[in-house]
Structure formats: C-alpha cells, structure tokens
Amino acid sequence: MTAASPRALLDEILGAGPGQSEPGEELAKVLARACAVLDVDTATVLRHDPHSRRLVAIAAAGLEEEVCQGVQIPVGAGFAGRVAASRDAVVLDHVDETTVVNPLLWERGLRAMLGVPMLAGTELVGVLHVGSVRQRRFAAADVETLRLLADRLAALLRLETTRQDQAAAIALQRSLLPGILPSIDGLRLAARYVPGAEAGLGGDWYDVFRLPGGRTGIVMGDVAGHGLEAAVVMGRLRSALRAYALDCPDPAEVLDKLNRKAVHFEHGVMATVAYGVLDAGHERIALSLAGHLPPVVAAPGEPAELAAVPPDPPIGLALGKPVRRRTALVELPPGAVAVFCTDGLVERRDQLADTGLRVLANLVRAEDPERACSRIMAALIGSRPPQDDVALMVLRRCAETG
Structure with missing residues (x-):
C-alpha cells in the first residue's frame, strides 16, 4: 500500500x-x-x-x-x-x-x-x-x-x-388515478390530487367506476406512509376493492373483504377508505367508512353538512375479533354535491381534522364540481404547499328538469 x-x-x-x-x-x-x-x-x-x-x-x-x-x-x-x-x-x-x-x-x-x-x-x-x-x-x-x-x-x-x-411512485400513481373521470349521464365529477411537499408522493387515491345495474362505485382512500411502498400498497388495495365491488353490492361487505385481504397478505399495512355505491337514479349513496373522513353533502339552498355515516375501523387493523362493518344511506337530492377528501386537505400540525372538516363544510355549496374544487383548494391550500398528500373529489347530481 x-x-x-x-x-x-x-x-x-x-x-x-x-x-x-x-x-x-x-x-x-x-x-x-x-x-x-x-x-x-x-x-x-x-x-x-x-x-x-x-x-x-x-x-x-x-x-x-x-x-x-x-x-x-x-x-x-x-x-x-x-x-x-x-x-x-x-x-x-x-x-x-x-x-x-x-x-x-x-x-x-x-x-x-x-x-x-x-x-x-x-x-x-x-x-x-x-x-x-x-x-x-x-x-x-x-x-x-x-x-x-x-x-x-x-x-x-x-x-x-x-x-x-x-x-x-409517480408513474404508478399516474397509472392508477383516473386520468379522466368517467362520463356518467346525470352526474358531474371533478377531482384534485397534490403530493405532500414534505413527505412526497404517498398512498392517497380516489376512484370512480361503473357497476352492473347502472350503479356507480365511489372510492376515497389513504394508505399510511409515503413513497413507492405506499403507492404500491395503494395499487393492490385499489385493484382488490374493484374486484370485490363486482361481487358484493353492499359497501360494508366490500370493505370487510378488503380488510381480511390486507390483514392476511399486507402485514403492517394501514389504510382508511370510504367506499360508496351510488344507485342508478343517483338519488342516494350507500356508504361505508373504514376509518375515513365522512363526505360533506350540500343540497341547493341548504347549508352543507357532514354525512351521518358511522365510522368503522381502518383497513389492516387486526382487532382479534370480527367487526361488523356498517353501511348508511346518504341522500343526494337533485342538484346536490358530495365532497370526499383525504385528511391532507383538512388536517394541519396546528389544526385537527375535525376542525378542518367544519371549515370545509362552511365552504361547500351546491355548484359545478370543477368550480367547487378550485374554490376549496384555493381556500384550504392556497399558495402553501400541503404538508401531506391531498386528494379531493366532488360529485354533483344534475338538477332535474321537466
């Protein structure tokens, strides 16, 4: 040497x-x-x-x-x-x-x-x-x-x-998030996704898909963690949920199957998911929440309210005993909007998610979904890069004419 x-x-x-x-x-x-x-x-x-x-x-x-x-x-x-x-x-x-x-x-x-x-x-x-x-x-x-x-x-x-x-992770997320939301007669849809500035891309996702009988599946989910691993888990959960949705009309049963799959095959994975099925007439959403935030619903001429849907445990949480997941019906009058989001939109280091949800409810009104997304993001995100991933989806039942 x-x-x-x-x-x-x-x-x-x-x-x-x-x-x-x-x-x-x-x-x-x-x-x-x-x-x-x-x-x-x-x-x-x-x-x-x-x-x-x-x-x-x-x-x-x-x-x-x-x-x-x-x-x-x-x-x-x-x-x-x-x-x-x-x-x-x-x-x-x-x-x-x-x-x-x-x-x-x-x-x-x-x-x-x-x-x-x-x-x-x-x-x-x-x-x-x-x-x-x-x-x-x-x-x-x-x-x-x-x-x-x-x-x-x-x-x-x-x-x-x-x-x-x-x-x-970016390539995977882009391939899994709907590039163009489906065009469904009598329904208008808009969505936003922004990765967290501090933690980077993660496992937040939204999904809208057609189901047999003229029904529509609606999903908003959030996998714990960030980066490629969270995005990969998100992809697996998304695919599994879609498969179960074809066989099970009850959202609670779909989430129960998704939880069993996650507990058995995805050790250590935790995710919150809101899964709803909009009926063929777009009159009501059968909705089940696996630890996820409830949507905000606003009918024309009425103040917005959080949907009264009971929360059940998140996906991937092994409790040692069976949990009976629940499905609740959320009415969607003509012209009404329903706003789904992940906690990155409403939660901050100095603000609890419950407080942020109340702020969101005060912002929501029955209007065009694209306009609603723009106004909500401007008010809650503005020019500050979000700390966590943000997923936002707004759907509106078209007003009846006759």
Whole structure:
C-alpha cells in the first residue's frame, strides 16, 4: 500500500466525480479504480434489502459474476452478512466454505478480504468488500479508506434509490388515478390530487367506476406512509376493492373483504377508505367508512353538512375479533354535491381534522364540481404547499328538469 492518506486515496478512487454514464456503470468504474488504488483484485457492492433482510450484489469489479448471477446473502450469514450484522469492518485472512457462503469468492481464488458496512446515518444501505488473490494483511489505513469510500457510495446509493422510488411512485400513481373521470349521464365529477411537499408522493387515491345495474362505485382512500411502498400498497388495495365491488353490492361487505385481504397478505399495512355505491337514479349513496373522513353533502339552498355515516375501523387493523362493518344511506337530492377528501386537505400540525372538516363544510355549496374544487383548494391550500398528500373529489347530481 502507498503511504498516501486515506482521504487522498479516496479522491484518487472517486476521480473527477460523477460522469454521464448510468449510475450502475459509474459505480462499476469507481470499483475498478478502487481495485487499482488499493491494489486488490475484486471489489463488490451489495445493497441491503430491509424487507427480506438480504444483501443483493448490484455492482462489482473483478467479480462481475456476483451481479450477473444475482447473488444474495442473508444478513448475519457468511462474510458480507457478518459485516452487515455487526455494522463494523471485518477482515478475513482465510477464504473458503467455512468463512464465506458465496462459493464465487473462493472459486475466484481470493485469499484475503476486507469488508465494511455502507451506512447513511443509522440506516444500513449495504456492504462494500474487496478481495486479494495474494495473501496480505489489510492495514488500518486500508480500513479507513474503504470506510470513507463506503460512506460516499452509501450517500450516492440512497440518493439514487430515492430518485428511482419517486419516479416509480409517480408513474404508478399516474397509472392508477383516473386520468379522466368517467362520463356518467346525470352526474358531474371533478377531482384534485397534490403530493405532500414534505413527505412526497404517498398512498392517497380516489376512484370512480361503473357497476352492473347502472350503479356507480365511489372510492376515497389513504394508505399510511409515503413513497413507492405506499403507492404500491395503494395499487393492490385499489385493484382488490374493484374486484370485490363486482361481487358484493353492499359497501360494508366490500370493505370487510378488503380488510381480511390486507390483514392476511399486507402485514403492517394501514389504510382508511370510504367506499360508496351510488344507485342508478343517483338519488342516494350507500356508504361505508373504514376509518375515513365522512363526505360533506350540500343540497341547493341548504347549508352543507357532514354525512351521518358511522365510522368503522381502518383497513389492516387486526382487532382479534370480527367487526361488523356498517353501511348508511346518504341522500343526494337533485342538484346536490358530495365532497370526499383525504385528511391532507383538512388536517394541519396546528389544526385537527375535525376542525378542518367544519371549515370545509362552511365552504361547500351546491355548484359545478370543477368550480367547487378550485374554490376549496384555493381556500384550504392556497399558495402553501400541503404538508401531506391531498386528494379531493366532488360529485354533483344534475338538477332535474321537466
């Protein structure tokens, strides 16, 4: 090893900084330079998957087979698993099946290895390890250089993962939220969705779909959490609800099936959902609430009111005993509007959702849904980016003429 300081070696490894290549190609170039600067034969980055508690090889130099073959190492198992579990540097001076679980390492002829955890704060991002086919001792300067490189790569990987997740979440949400609300005779619809400025895109969704017999399904939901994971869960719940809605005319039964599905298959998931079925004549909505806010209803010439619908437990909450979910009928006179929303519209750090709902009720009146959306968003959101996701949907039963 050269006598240069660890930071000087790091600068040499990183070179001129990020180039124009794809992130994976740039990472491979950095690892190749690390092999040359540190005088080793292999360098590998394994990303930590917190859900499976496994390390997945994503980039390598001198041992590209790890990536091509999709090598995965359980946290706590073998060499890389020990590094991840201990979150400390590990040095091996003997490489075989007794010290590593990945046969590629001893088949490559490695005789000495050094691995360090890749950390971003307290978060384990992955493991970085290097190996030599010659017997050698890794000095303290080697360990420090690899730690510095691991910290830098961890920050870059976390940033890249965040960007990828945001892009994927946006694409998923756009594909699942109705781009154009359905055109239904006798009904007018409008909606808004705005991601939270602080937490980013999440699991809020709204949906309107036709059902057999001229009925219309109406959904407003909010999955706990944010980012890609919440958006993926939202997509699964949305699809399941649509399927159950075709077989079950009672909204409470639909939400009961959705809850059973979430408790059994979506461990740890929590969501609030309002699901209603508007009858063929648009005269009333059969509505059930799974922990969700009730809609605000306003008939022409009358003050708006919160719909008198009893709340039931959220989706995904395992209570240990069956819960009898309830469906209530909400009258929708000619010309009336019903306003559904998620709590991001009415809840603030300094304002409870109940207070915000009262403010919303004072704003709602029987008018064109697009105008209502614009006026409500202007009054409750204005020029302040919302702290949380906001979903708003307004439907209006057309006034009868005759």
